Amino acid sequence: MIDDDVRNGVVAALRAHDRSYVVLCxxxxxxxxxxxxxxxxAGGALAVIPVRLGEGRKRLKSVEGVLESLAAAGAERSTIVVGVGxxxxxDLFGFCAATYMRGVAYLxxxxxLVAMADAAIGGKTGVDLRAGKNLVGVFRDPIGVFAHVRALRTLPFRCLREGLAEIVKAAIIEGGDFFTSIEILAPHPFVQWPWPxxxxxxxxxxSAIVADDREEAGMRELLNLGHTFAHAFxxxxxxxxxxxxxxxxGxxxxxxxxxxxxxxxxEEHLxxxxxxxxxxxPLRTGLNPEAVLRAMGSDKKRRGGHLRFVLPRAIGDVEYGVDAPxxxxxxxxRRMQQVPASPG
Ligand SMILES: NC(=O)c1ccc[n+]([C@@H]2O[C@H](COP(=O)([O-])OP(=O)(O)OC[C@H]3O[C@@H](n4cnc5c(N)ncnc54)[C@H](O)[C@@H]3O)[C@@H](O)[C@H]2O)c1
Ligand SMILES: [Zn+2]
Structure with missing residues (x-):
């Protein structure tokens, strides 16, 4: 459900399931x-448990803390875990729910914006290791995802921008009206955007791409448009x-x-x-090209020694598995070190 205010929708979903629930936020x-x-x-929550988060806390240590607090709250196999954030x-609460008592229902x-448009969709949950991001996790679908769009009003701009980049990516993949509508909205202040x-x-x-490719065998690669470069940068x-x-x-x-x-x-690139x-x-990296290329070599998405990319053939026509010299x-x-002087 995507709405300005989803709170009543969440309450209705909890009532429909008629099971005990815990709120993690x-x-x-x-x-x-x-x-x-x-x-x-909704009434009757076993507990509302606020957890101090942040990118640095998406770790197994936090998982242990959350799992212990679920147990302390009396969460059972049939309990629904509601994550808010x-x-x-x-990623973290979804992973905890997927592993608590071998998996309880998660909402x-x-x-x-990142959670609404990307992270909460597709069933990937997990945490980071010192060796890299998102290296521990499971695929598991939540029983519901609610985008509380009103919450974007308090989201700092730097966090909003994180989500916007993924939205532009999705708009390039989809093309058509989606891309055009973002072009039309772009000059307007974000408060005026029809966020839902x-x-x-x-x-x-x-969701259309993920539905076609649950385990990332192919199609899901499309969602990595810009990402081989992004991870290296x-x-x-x-x-x-x-x-x-x-x-x-990227x-x-x-x-x-x-x-x-x-x-x-x-023309489309422009x-x-x-x-x-x-x-x-941002349009320029200021990074040493050789250093970026080295970073690219350690990308987990690299296959068989080749550098493979997801590239646009047109806005609305993106291709994956493209080998590039x-x-x-x-x-x-090299070009990315600088702002685009001449077109491109
Ligand atoms: N599983 C996936 O498929 C997937 C996809 C994309 C991203 N991710 C993960 O998502 C994470 C980034 O998500 P994010 O950008 O939402 O980070 P985040 O969850 O850390 O939120 C960004 C900041 O905004 C704050 N915040 C959240 N909602 C707010 C609100 N309504 N008002 C004010 N402040 C609010 C948070 O406390 C935090 O400080 C990364 O760890 C990334 O790996 C996962
Ligand atoms: Zn991304």
């Missing part, structure tokens, strides 16, 4: 307030470049590489660039 005051008001309306909450109330529609469009793109910058910024940069880089391989038109610029996304990638990475 990001301890962020804005998020905790939403969680408490859901519990108040952003993408970190979705997520998304309060960040925008989130719904992004969710449709992701993040790693090579020592994570000074956030994931969302990396994706925005979308420019994928466009440049597609241009080099003569599969994408300059449309994407103009959109990214309007949305105040190292030299073409390097020249794109």
């Amino acid at each position: 990001d301890a962020n005051p804005h998020v905790a307030t939403i969680a408490r008001s859901i519990a108040r309306r 952003g993408g970190v909450a979705a 997520h109330v998304a309060t960040s 529609e925008v989130v719904a469009a992004a969710v449709n793109v992701k 993040e790693r090579a910058s020592d994570y000074r470049i956030t994931h969302g910024a990396g994706v925005a940069l 979308l420019r880089a994928a466009g440049l590489l597609a241009l080099r391989l003569h599969v994408f038109s300059r 449309r994407v660039l103009a959109l990214l610029a309007l949305l105040q996304m 190292r030299s073409a990638v390097l020249s794109v990475l």
